[in-house]
Amino acid sequence: MDLKWDDERTRKFVTNVGLVTSNGPHGNNIMAAEWTHHISYAPSLLAVCIGPNKATLDNIRETKEFGVHLAAFDQSVFSSIAGGNTGKEVNKIAILKDLGLRFYKASKVDLLMLKDAVMQAECKLMQEIELGDHTMMVGEVVEIRSTKKEPLIYRGGKYWNFGDQIEKPRQELLDKIKELVEKNKK
Numbered sequence: 001m002d003l004k005w006d007d008e009r010t011r012k013f014v015t016n017v018g019l020v021t022s023n024g025p026h027g028n029n030i031m032a033a034e035w036t037h038h039i040s041y042a043p044s045l046l047a048v049c050i051g052p053n054k055a056t057l058d059n060i061r062e063t064k065e066f067g068v069h070l071a072a073f074d075q076s077v078f079s080s081i082a083g084g085n086t087g088k089e090v091n092k093i094a095i096l097k098d099l100g101l102r103f104y105k106a107s108k109v110d111l112l113m114l115k116d117a118v119m120q121a122e123c124k125l126m127q128e129i130e131l132g133d134h135t136m137m138v139g140e141v142v143e144i145r146s147t148k149k150e151p152l153i154y155r156g157g158k159y160w161n162f163g164d165q166i167e168k169p170r171q172e173l174l175d176k177i178k179e180l181v182e183k184n185k186k
């Protein structure tokens with residue numbers, strides 16, 4: 001079956017907001033990608049799922065490099081700029097710089113990285129996988145940094161802040177669970 005982007009049932013997912021930088025035929029560029037995941041520890045691999053006809057896809061295919069960032073809680077406007085315009089027509093990096101965002105030159109790849117993000121990972125393309133109507137670009141992390149900022153949350157097409165941390169259950173319940181695990185061992 002097919003599910004549209006605004007289907008109520010898929011809108012239950014909670015995601016982070018990835019900001020993907022690239023540099024290629026469309027110049028230095030940045031796009032928003034909620035489908036950004038850490039998928040392997042050793043080696044460390046990040047996956048970004050990108051729809052067809054995006055400037056970012058052309059750029060990564062050409063250079064085999066990209067930067068992955070996690071947007072911070074106070075960067076929803078910047079995410080909307082990166083996600084609401086294409087680098088084929090607009091210099092989004094220049095807009096974000098004008099709005100006060102700071103970029104730096106990556107050390108292991110040839111592109112710009114966003115200084116003010118929660119996490120900055122420089123990636124070399126390891127694999128490109130066609131999956132339905134998106135292409136998963138799997139990148140090996142070659143350099144990574146992070147800051148103390150809190151991440152931006154995305155759910156139901158809206159931006160959110162983290163809520164309260166959920167408390168650990170009472171010892172009584174933990175003991176009961178341990179007992180149940182013992183009792184139901186295969």
Ligand SMILES: Cc1cc2nc3c(=O)[nH]c(=O)nc-3n(C[C@H](O)[C@H](O)[C@H](O)COP(=O)(O)O)c2cc1C
Binds near residue numbers: 034035055057082
């Ligand atoms: C919060 C947010 C999340 C998004 N997530 C994705 C995503 O995971 N994959 C994707 O292909 N597009 C996603 N988009 C849309 C792209 O960012 C958008 O199409 C952008 O214009 C592509 O830029 P480009 O053509 O410069 O590469 C998202 C947009 C927003 C605002």
